[in-house]
Amino acid sequence: MNSTETVGNAAIDAAAPENGRPVPFRGGGFSPKRVRFVAPVVFLSLLVLWELGSRSGFISPLVMPAPSEALGALGDLVRSGLLFKHLSASLWRLVIGFTCGTLLGLTVGTLIGLYSLPRATFAPLVAALFPIPKIALLPLFIIWFGIGEGSKIATILFGSFFPTVIATYGGIDAVDRSLIRMGQSFNLSRAAIIRSIVLPSALPAILSGMRISASISIILLVAAEMIGAEYGIGAYVLLAGNLMATDQLVAGVAILSILGLTVSWLISCAERYFLRWRV
Amino acid sequence: MDLKIRDLTHRYAKLEVLRKINLTVESGKIVCIVGPSGCGKSTLLRLVGGLEQPTEGQVIQMGEPPEGSLNPLTYIFQDFALLPWRTVFGNIALVLEGHGLGKAEITKRIEDVLARTRLSEFANVFPKQLSGGMKQRVAIARALVVNPAVLLMDEPLSALDSQTRELLMDDLVSLWERERFTACYITHNLNEAVRLGHEVVILSRRPGEIRETVSIDIPLGERTAENPELMKTQNLLWNMMREEALTADRQLTET
Ligand SMILES: Nc1ncnc2c1ncn2[C@@H]1O[C@H](COP(=O)(O)OP(=O)(O)O)[C@@H](O)[C@H]1O
Ligand SMILES: [Mg+2]
Numbered sequence: 001m002n003s004t005e006t007v008g009n010a011a012i013d014a015a016a017p018e019n020g021r022p023v024p025f026r027g028g029g030f031s032p033k034r035v036r037f038v039a040p041v042v043f044l045s046l047l048v049l050w051e052l053g054s055r056s057g058f059i060s061p062l063v064m065p066a067p068s069e070a071l072g073a074l075g076d077l078v079r080s081g082l083l084f085k086h087l088s089a090s091l092w093r094l095v096i097g098f099t100c101g102t103l104l105g106l107t108v109g110t111l112i113g114l115y116s117l118p119r120a121t122f123a124p125l126v127a128a129l130f131p132i133p134k135i136a137l138l139p140l141f142i143i144w145f146g147i148g149e150g151s152k153i154a155t156i157l158f159g160s161f162f163p164t165v166i167a168t169y170g171g172i173d174a175v176d177r178s179l180i181r182m183g184q185s186f187n188l189s190r191a192a193i194i195r196s197i198v199l200p201s202a203l204p205a206i207l208s209g210m211r212i213s214a215s216i217s218i219i220l221l222v223a224a225e226m227i228g229a230e231y232g233i234g235a236y237v238l239l240a241g242n243l244m245a246t247d248q249l250v251a252g253v254a255i256l257s258i259l260g261l262t263v264s265w266l267i268s269c270a271e272r273y274f275l276r277w278r279v
Numbered sequence: 280m281d282l283k284i285r286d287l288t289h290r291y292a293k294l295e296v297l298r299k300i301n302l303t304v305e306s307g308k309i310v311c312i313v314g315p316s317g318c319g320k321s322t323l324l325r326l327v328g329g330l331e332q333p334t335e336g337q338v339i340q341m342g343e344p345p346e347g348s349l350n351p352l353t354y355i356f357q358d359f360a361l362l363p364w365r366t367v368f369g370n371i372a373l374v375l376e377g378h379g380l381g382k383a384e385i386t387k388r389i390e391d392v393l394a395r396t397r398l399s400e401f402a403n404v405f406p407k408q409l410s411g412g413m414k415q416r417v418a419i420a421r422a423l424v425v426n427p428a429v430l431l432m433d434e435p436l437s438a439l440d441s442q443t444r445e446l447l448m449d450d451l452v453s454l455w456e457r458e459r460f461t462a463c464y465i466t467h468n469l470n471e472a473v474r475l476g477h478e479v480v481i482l483s484r485r486p487g488e489i490r491e492t493v494s495i496d497i498p499l500g501e502r503t504a505e506n507p508e509l510m511k512t513q514n515l516l517w518n519m520m521r522e523e524a525l526t527a528d529r530q531l532t533e534t
Contacts, residue, residue, distance in 0.1 A: 178356065178358055178360050179360055179362065181330060181360070182354070182356060182360035183373075184330060185328060185330060185350075185352075185353070185354040186350050186353070186373075186374040186425065187349075187350050188373070188374070188376070188377060189377055192376060192377050196362070196373055196376070197362065200362070200364050275364075277363055277364040277365075277405050277407065278363075
């Protein structure tokens with residue numbers, strides 16, 4: 001891209017008359033576009049490089065298993081039917097925890113964004129609790145919610161709750177007040193103003209908050225599953241680590257990556273659908 | 280329905296913005312309010328429509344709004360205030376929600392108002408795709424759909440270029456000739472005031488007081504840009520305002 005531009009400028013330079021110089025171009029840029037196929041190509045080349053490195057002995061199998069070995073471990077997992085068990089256990093926790101955390105976060109964020117007393121009450125609480133690593137609280141959660149599903153879901157719930165609160169009230173703070181005044185001038189009810197003006201305005205901020213809270217949820221999912229879980233990707237990775245089965249470990253990590261990619265893709269779809277008015 | 284503004288005074292903290300405004304907006308008439316920038320025109324309009332409470336004085340509705348008026352006092356804003364995520368149709372639908380109208384009735388009213396403002400072909404377009412002039416036409420359609428008693432217009436043409444402004448002024452004139460709407464029209468542009476106003480009220484610099492009220496008897500339809508009598512009125516207004524504008528320009532916003 002850059003090189004063709006330079007060539008183009010050089011061509012114009014040559015054509016410029018004596019004593020004159022064309023005004024150099026200095027605009028453009030600052031607007032990333034969607035480029036297809038780059039991401040898969042990057043992923044594939046990294047994998048191929050890695051595989052070649054392993055086969056040639058450049059990467060010792062003790063340090064890092066070859067991608068093909070990890071793929072083999074993944075194959076075993078599929079054939080034994082354990083993949084489904086691990087994945088369904090994890091997804092279930094993730095979906096419940098993330099959904100509840102997001103809904104609660106939206107509610108509290110909206111309250112903070114709109115009303116003085118909740119803002120005075122919750123905003124400092126959120127600021128105080130958000131930075132605490134939820135993993136550190138896991139033992140407490142286990143005492144409160146039990147060693148079973150309760151503590152795991154609670155961890156994910158709290159993990160996705162705080163970023164959602166912050167994104168939501170930040171988004172509401174940024175809503176164009178002249179639109180709200182317009183709503184009032186047409187006698188719209190408070191509920192209608194919130195539903196039709198405030199929340200749609202805040203949606204871009206809420207969706208980008210969701211990107212963060214979803215990733216945090218996956219991190220916490222794995223951490224929570226490392227304690228007292230029979231099934232789940234986290235349990236599988238922990239076991240592989242304990243047995244020094246690096247091929248299984250990499251396979252488990254790959255599943256997590258794919259999970260992250262899928263979630264990110266889903267949110268992109270939601271953004272493209274809900275924010276289509278922006279383009 | 281007439282609007283009576285009685286002894287209206289308004290202060291923001293210690294800053295006095297409006298002083299003892301007395302004014303009547305008669306049904307079927309357009310009252311233009313002109314004044315130097317910062318003299319409190321927008322504030323006056325917010326007080327008139329009940330978006331803000333006056334420090335002293337009252338705004339009184341005389342008589343009943345027309346049958347079926349969903350929002351007697353309806354604003355048209357300088358910055359259009361359209362929701363960017365809703366189409367033209369959706370933006371107009373917004374102000375019909377919550378009145379217990381059926382879906383079919385809402386659609387009928389919107390189609391009717393779009394036809395009246397010649398916007399029918401733009402029903403499914405987003406604001407972003409429209410020019411400034413078209414956006415303000417949509418905002419006017421949205422204001423008309425609620426069947427208002429008085430239109431409160433705050434510099435509705437100030438965000439537009441001068442050609443578009445001419446076109447929209449013509450639109451407003453023909454709209455008034457068809458519908459005889461009542462309006463309180465704020466502007467800082469004297470040409471708009473003499474083209475559209477049955478009455479022109481001149482405010483002083485801040486604190487805004489009524490300096491002068493000028494009635495213009497020429498029918499709206501005959502007020503072309505070249506009309507010499509109109510030019511004379513405009514010059515007269517400018518001479519009255521000139522001094523105020525000069526001083527207002529040097530006024531500080533904070534006291
Ligand atoms: N909400 C507000 N709080 C404090 N001061 C305000 C507020 N709104 C307007 N003002 C001040 O009141 C004065 C009049 O403002 P405004 O009515 O917008 O003037 P105009 O529309 O005639 O230009 C200005 O000096 C402005 O700074
Ligand atoms: Mg103003």
